[in-house]
Amino acid sequence: MTTNHIVLNNLHKAFNVKKNDPVIALDNVDFTIQKGEFISLLGPSGCGKSTLLNIIAGLDQQTSGELLVNGKPITGPGNDRIVVFQESGLFPWLSVLENVMYGLLIKGIDKKEAEARAMEWLAKVHLTKFAHSQPHELSGGMKQRVAIARALVMDPEILLMDEPFAALDEQTRMVLHKELEKLWSETKKTIIFVTHNIREAVVLSDRIVLMKTRPGGIKNVFEVQAARPRTADSLTTHLENRILEELEQEMEKVLKEEFGSDYSLKTDRVSSSPDRYMGSDI
């Protein structure tokens, strides 16, 4: 029997920046995630992806509604949930190894044991050779691999990833997709992954949550049934196109508000490649 691992029940989040004019970042969000699932949150800029991730991380709180992890309400950050951000956030004054050991030492793990566990994780992300390098000596992709090792060495049940590969070039991103998929299948962690990139979501996820704006929330949920490891084939291309179509409807709504009601994404757009970022750069 599967257990409901993460339950979002009628979740609502309003930011009250201006008096009497709240920004509804999330409205009526109902969703259930099973243990070990890979879920992507996909959608245009401002649809509440990061807000939802931050609430699950315990870094922010919903205005109303319920969020349960293993049946318990979330009241703040915890060792069961670790976030990997777009910027690796490594401490520049510590070596790669010291960065990965840091959380374990804070937790009170003995130094030798912490070093052994950190080295184990550096091997898993193929960075053994760079254990004693400083972060500034690493490429962007390598820094993100250290950030993933630093998160997974803590053995969280849930890994939350906020556009972790968005700043990387296409080739590096493809390599990291493969590495992440391998780590996920070996560790059986639950992963919640925020992205603007349809192809990235299709390659990695069991399910894709397509989000909408004004108010922010869930527009649709797509199940990715293609076998793993995934390659571009007719099944994934068909799904990418279906998602793109719905995403374009959402973006049309946002862009009409920004550019005026005579604007049309269909006639004015530059490209409809599914690999494009559906973010503020449009």
Ligand SMILES: Nc1ncnc2c1ncn2[C@@H]1O[C@H](COP(=O)(O)OP(=O)(O)OP(=O)(O)O)[C@@H](O)[C@H]1O
């Ligand atoms: N701290 C805050 N104070 C006020 N408004 C906020 C705050 N954080 C987010 N918002 C607003 O809530 C909405 C959702 O923002 P959020 O960052 O979650 O969207 P997103 O989908 O992650 O966007 P992006 O893809 O651009 O990162 C936006 O309208 C944003 O302006």
